[in-house]
Amino acid sequence: MLDAPFYAAVESRRTIRDFLPDPVPQEVLDRCLDAARLAPSSSNLQPWEFVIIRDPKARQLANAACLDQLPAKSAPVLLALVTHRDTWRRNRDEILRVFESRGPLRKSHASYYRKIIPLVYMTGPFGILGPLKRLFSRIASLFKPTPNLMSRTDVRVMAHKSTALAAATFMLAMRAEGFDTCPMEGFDPWRAKVLLDLPRGAEVNMFLAVGKRSKQGLWWDRVLMPRAWVVREV
Template sequence: MDFSAVIEARRSVRKFNQDSEFDHHKVQRAIDLALLSPNSSNMQLWEFHRVIDPQKRKLLAHFCMGQNAATTARELVVITITPQKWKERAKRNAQVVRDNFQSQSPQRAARAFQYYEKLIPFLYRNDRFGIFGRLRQILCFFLGLKKPIVRQVSKADLRVCLHKTAGIAAMTFMAAMKDQGYDTCPMEGFDSKRVKKLLGLAKQTEICMVIGCGEGVPEGTYAPRDRVPNQEVVFTH
């Protein structure tokens, strides 16, 4: 199936076949591809939790408000963001730059070191009501008077950024599943507190979405696809 066919064929399917064979290895393959998705500063602050065990899957479906896409799923994938891991990822990225670019391009390596060892800590330690938040707001105001500057760098902005990153990975995952002949349904309706407890997630970890996986049945697609006219959402400048 070519890319355009995959995208056109992918639908949010809310009911899955309970009798057909299901290859869990294909879920892992789709996750492997999702991990290649672009992400902010290559920080990779995401996790993919595969729920295969029947009892845990049943509990998770219950915590997803008993949605058909959860109760009939052959496997559930929970995609999360992990902002608390920013230090180790920044350190890792800086080391990768050292290993790959130090001998080839010292100037490029120096810029990358500065980014991961100075700017990233400054941004990720930012707190709207703390010293880093106030300092950032002041610097942003004065520097922005003379030149363009990134302004969406509050703690809330970074949280949005990580969820966007996880959303890109989720779309890659769902497209990869469709390419292998399986359907998916992303879900936002869930009890995050109970889901985090079920999966043993850290306090700072946030759930982006839960994705039901399986072979869709005809009645699992509730209606023909409907989109607003392109001219309402696409603009040329």
């Protein structure tokens, strides 16, 4: 790999499962959170929320929700990365507000965010419109390229995709700062949701343990699938 700082961070980022107690400076955490906020997201709707678990009682419950995995228990900082599938309307309005504050709204922006976004993301009460939208897209696609007018499940997938990109950006930023992370999908989603008081359309995408690796922190050698399995051309 190129000897550039970005590649050094990519190469040296590993999942760390045992951390030193050394604190993570707030300014480092803030820089990495701000880097994560720059991650790409579907229609720039940024469906994520980083929740820093500071309160000792909440932390204990979060460790338990993470099934008492060692990375959660040993890390000086534990974050929950929450994905929101219902914030698209609020965030769409914010995008329009910011554009308008910068000058006259471009026609293409207005029609994209006012017409296309609701058409794609709106799924109606209890997601009732979803199957109809999906069926319509599937049939239309037989005749011409058609975007997936999403069902509630599709909106959920969209939100998770974008949120995971924010997670990756955060972990690489942390590595660039000389810190380590452990992403965790092994957790109890119902307890996590109650603990963080999440609304119906929100769920934890993953927990992120953050700190400095201990000597025993790296458990497994890196194993990569053969390149030919994961890269191809058509």
